[in-house]
Amino acid sequence: MRLRTRALALLAALAAVVGTAAPAHAAGPTGDIVYATRGGGKVLALTFDDGPSPDWTPKVLDLLRAQKVRATFCLLGSQVQANPGLVRRIVADGHAVCNHTWNHDYVADWTPEAIRADLAATNAAIRAAAGDPALPIRYFRAPFGGFGNASLVAAELGMSSLAWTMDPQDWDGSGAEVLATRLRAQAYPTAVALSHDGGGWRQPTLDAYATMIPEWRAGGWGFDLPAVTGGPYPPACTAPTWRTHDTHVAGDRVTRAGRVYQANWWTVLEDPRTAWWVWSDLGPC
Template sequence: MRARAVLATALALLLLGGCGDGTATDRRAAGPDPVASAPLPAEPAPSATPRPSRTAPPRPLVRPLPAKLPAGLRRTTGVRTVALTFDDGPDPAWTPKVLDRLRAARVTATFCVVGTQARRHPELVRRIVREGHQLCNHSWNHDLDLARRPVADIRRDLVRTNAAIRKAVPGAKVPFYRQPGGRWTREVVTVAGQLGMRSLHWNVDPQDWGKPTAATIAKRVRAAARPGSVVLLHDGGGNRAATLAACPHLITDLKRRYGVARLR
């Protein structure tokens, strides 16, 4: 009996081995898996030359300045009399004193006002007009690069400045625009013209912005002035004590030689 049991067990084991999962045997017969054994593709070597960007380069915020001043600038009065122009105000410390000097000398001038200053000190804009002086738009915040910016930005700036001036003096005439720093471009001249303003430059610059003495300012104006000159001075943007002190002397000299009047 024991011999039969052993024989039966051996036969069962033999049958079980023949009927089992033949996957491993089949794989060995078929050879290695072509997918599993295939080598991984080599990564491409980095290119020595970077690929060109498909996006366009960013648009420059400002254009280059022209090699020379554009056409269309007014640089003289067109008559014998000389015009005094005062930039960067109105300033509560200096503009009233400049206005006092002009009234004492019985002359009128042109004030190139900055929009932010006009908004802060509308009473000074009103006084300028009330005392017979001329107004000129000098940009919203004295942006030296304004004329080089996109045309839409230029227009927005000039319109905003005129609005501040006319809020102080409803219906005020603003016949001129002066670009800060004299950094003119054809675009800003065109926009100013479309808004009814002539672009106002100068031909006498005593550089009072450099803080010379009053005597130096008066001497420079006397040396450079000619019939019809437009003189650049400042009533804002810093300490204008020297400009203020120079005014009586240079006005007396210019009145004697040519006469002084506001621009028309």
């Protein structure tokens, strides 16, 4: 009897420890679809689909680095496999990563098993290209916005389904001025902008954002990542962790205490959290 009592007490103690140790976000993502930034206020989330493209992704990354903006890249598994170095660069710059299926197929009418196989293969390719088997992939975007069963399957794989609320239609052949006009007209606080760094000629897209990002900034706008479902979750950091004796040059991005920082010039010892004259704080991961 005494042994049974002790055993029950031990199990109760273990249950209490497990209960208190479980994080508040343990439930995981839901099948709900995201249409807004994770924070409020006068902010936008920029997202780029169908890459990585050897022609356009580097130019988009250069622009975002020059403007000190972080974005979300919705990657195709086939393009990831063909351009692994660009995935590493996206991750090193601290951008969020999004699964956009393997071949840009319409998956809404697929079986859950077929969707799961496609999304799992795409996630595996992204993580292999990045060289990080634990790389956080917080989002899934269904091609053509056709989620169907895919939103629930994505949630099972740890991803929130990401839609959009701003669409400059940069796929229709319009010039940069037209795209900028559309972006200007569609912007509102917490909006998610859809554009492309792959799948076609993207010079107008690049030029439109080269105009709009400074214009938005001058108008008091900021930039955020999209929301996640079922959260809050810990920061999904992708940029490398800052280390005391590493040397960094202008443009390098690092993660420090759950935030991303960009170096303004050469630095080796200054802590990003306190050396504001060296590091620009780009916000939480």
